[in-house]
Amino acid sequence: xxxxxxxxxxxxxxxxxxxxxxxxxxxxxxxxxxxxxxxxxxxxxxxxxxxxxxxxxxxxxxxxxxxxxxxxxxxxxxxxxxxxxxxxxxxxxxxxxxxx
Amino acid sequence: xxxxxxxxxxxxxxxxxxxxxxxxxxxxxxxxxxxxxxxxxxxxxxxxxxxxxxxxxxxxxxxxxxxxxxxxxxxxxxxxxxxxxxxxxxxxxxxxxxxxxxxxxxxxxxxxxxxxxxxxxxxxxxxxxxxxxxxxxxxxxxxxxxxxxxxxxxxxxxxxxxxxxxxxxxxxxxxxxxxxxxxxxxxxxxxxxxxxxxxxxxxxxxxxxxxxxxxxxxxxxxxxxxxxxxxxxxxxxxxxxxxxxxxxxxxxxxxxxxxxxxxxxxxxxxxxxxxxxxxxxxxxxxxxxxxxxxxxxxxxxxxxxxxxxxxxxxxxxxxxxxxxxxxxxxxxxxxxxxxxxxxxxxxxxxxxxxxxxxxxxxxxxxxxxxxxxxxxxxxxxxxxxxxxxxxxxxxxxxxxxxxxxxxxxxxxxxxxxxxxxxxxxxxxxxxxxxxxxxxxxxxxxxxxxxxxxxxxxxxxxxxxx
Numbered sequence: 001x002x003x004x005x006x007x008x009x010x011x012x013x014x015x016x017x018x019x020x021x022x023x024x025x026x027x028x029x030x031x032x033x034x035x036x037x038x039x040x041x042x043x044x045x046x047x048x049x050x051x052x053x054x055x056x057x058x059x060x061x062x063x064x065x066x067x068x069x070x071x072x073x074x075x076x077x078x079x080x081x082x083x084x085x086x087x088x089x090x091x092x093x094x095x096x097x098x099x100x
Numbered sequence: 101x102x103x104x105x106x107x108x109x110x111x112x113x114x115x116x117x118x119x120x121x122x123x124x125x126x127x128x129x130x131x132x133x134x135x136x137x138x139x140x141x142x143x144x145x146x147x148x149x150x151x152x153x154x155x156x157x158x159x160x161x162x163x164x165x166x167x168x169x170x171x172x173x174x175x176x177x178x179x180x181x182x183x184x185x186x187x188x189x190x191x192x193x194x195x196x197x198x199x200x201x202x203x204x205x206x207x208x209x210x211x212x213x214x215x216x217x218x219x220x221x222x223x224x225x226x227x228x229x230x231x232x233x234x235x236x237x238x239x240x241x242x243x244x245x246x247x248x249x250x251x252x253x254x255x256x257x258x259x260x261x262x263x264x265x266x267x268x269x270x271x272x273x274x275x276x277x278x279x280x281x282x283x284x285x286x287x288x289x290x291x292x293x294x295x296x297x298x299x300x301x302x303x304x305x306x307x308x309x310x311x312x313x314x315x316x317x318x319x320x321x322x323x324x325x326x327x328x329x330x331x332x333x334x335x336x337x338x339x340x341x342x343x344x345x346x347x348x349x350x351x352x353x354x355x356x357x358x359x360x361x362x363x364x365x366x367x368x369x370x371x372x373x374x375x376x377x378x379x380x381x382x383x384x385x386x387x388x389x390x391x392x393x394x395x396x397x398x399x400x401x402x403x404x405x406x407x408x409x410x411x412x413x414x415x416x417x418x419x420x421x422x423x424x425x426x427x428x429x430x431x432x433x434x435x436x437x438x439x440x441x442x443x444x445x446x447x448x449x450x451x452x453x454x455x456x457x458x459x460x461x462x463x464x465x466x467x468x469x470x471x472x473x474x475x476x477x478x479x480x481x482x483x484x485x486x487x488x489x490x491x492x493x494x495x496x497x498x499x500x501x502x503x504x505x506x507x508x509x510x511x512x513x514x515x516x517x518x519x520x521x522x523x524x525x526x527x528x529x530x531x532x533x534x535x536x537x538x539x540x541x542x543x544x545x546x547x548x549x550x551x552x553x554x555x556x557x558x559x560x561x562x563x564x565x
Contacts, residue, residue, distance in 0.1 A: 011201060011202060043246070053445050061422075064415065064422035065187055065188065066413055067202060067206050068207050069206055069518055072518055073518055073520070074206050074390060074426075094205070
């Protein structure tokens, strides 16, 4: 049986190997009942650029330059990062920007 | 005024223009939505027979004096680096269209006149796609090292071979999802046609989208539209209609009035499908139902478009805490009021805001040029002074604050997509009143209070509106 995992899609510069038209797509295994905070902490430990650009483990906060969408729904950070992840959840992270 | 000594006004032939034609600077970049555009229009108010067509500003014969060239060189280099790295380098690498897919996935893309919030085709229309599939070469503004503007040649689809400017995001939004077009080459073509006809891309896009929806719902017939069908994504019909609007020909004479006026003249269900601010203009090319900060400032700003830039200027660069909930009435209104001043100050400098992503460095550059010692607080005051002057001007010329509100479709609740069921309507009036109060204005009308005007050195405006 496959272990539960979430899909992260990152539309961000300075990611290892990022120089492509679309997002970097990661399939990240998760533990039962694991929170979003835990997933982000793990990625920040593994990839330095993630820590610099997206999530600061020191302050335990997502950069205010980053928008978060979970399962095609805009995610307000006022709900915190304690959201419990489930198998198949899709997490999108990208610069919080409007066009011009 | 300096302009009167150095400016040659080119009077138009006696050709009536669309209401929403716009002001281009000599570098052919759109400035109609900035305060330059407003000042230029105030300089020569258009009448029924004479329309301002151009302002030509000759080069100064002497170089602009710089107080400290070495400091300017150092600070400008740092500012350049900051601008290239802002938002993860998105603008520098992909231009303004780099945010196209981000907006599609946060509900910020305007799709089929707000009839849906889903656009699965965004990855085949975004800047990342067109820059990796179409030929392009840089054509930057003079002296700019961000160099995000390109000349582009379409290499696939029915418009292969078409060459023109790469559309900015606004052109991509208008001529892609807003009108139901899913061909990237057609999007490039229509954006260039709009520019060459001298039309404002936002108002043109919203007008065409409204016409399409009206046709789809039977409010307009082919006879009304002088022949062509106007359905979602029918690119040649759209191109033809843009020409009619620019020439005020047939139905184009009605549509040239813009969405609000045209829809009110049609009546019935038509105004309910239009996306506009009640005081006249359309918003930028976004679905502001998921960007409450921009809906609020579009409705209440002195120019009818963004003013505080609260969604584009990070609070952190001003030492402010982040916004945790972009759908919080308290946070949205508070942030807009707190940030008001910076963007308007940048407009007074006549420089691009894409390079001014770091306020302290920007001010350092200004001080290096001028020899002054401006602080962030002082420049924000300058911006606030302009905002209050504009407000006074607008009230003197008939501004009705009850019209600083979205149309019914503009503030509707999305029925699908990432911002489904988010609804600003219960809060909008309160947000407006709160914003006015925080700006030092009368909470119900938004009229600047005498104490506010006095604090800004604008005593002469007290009692004039």
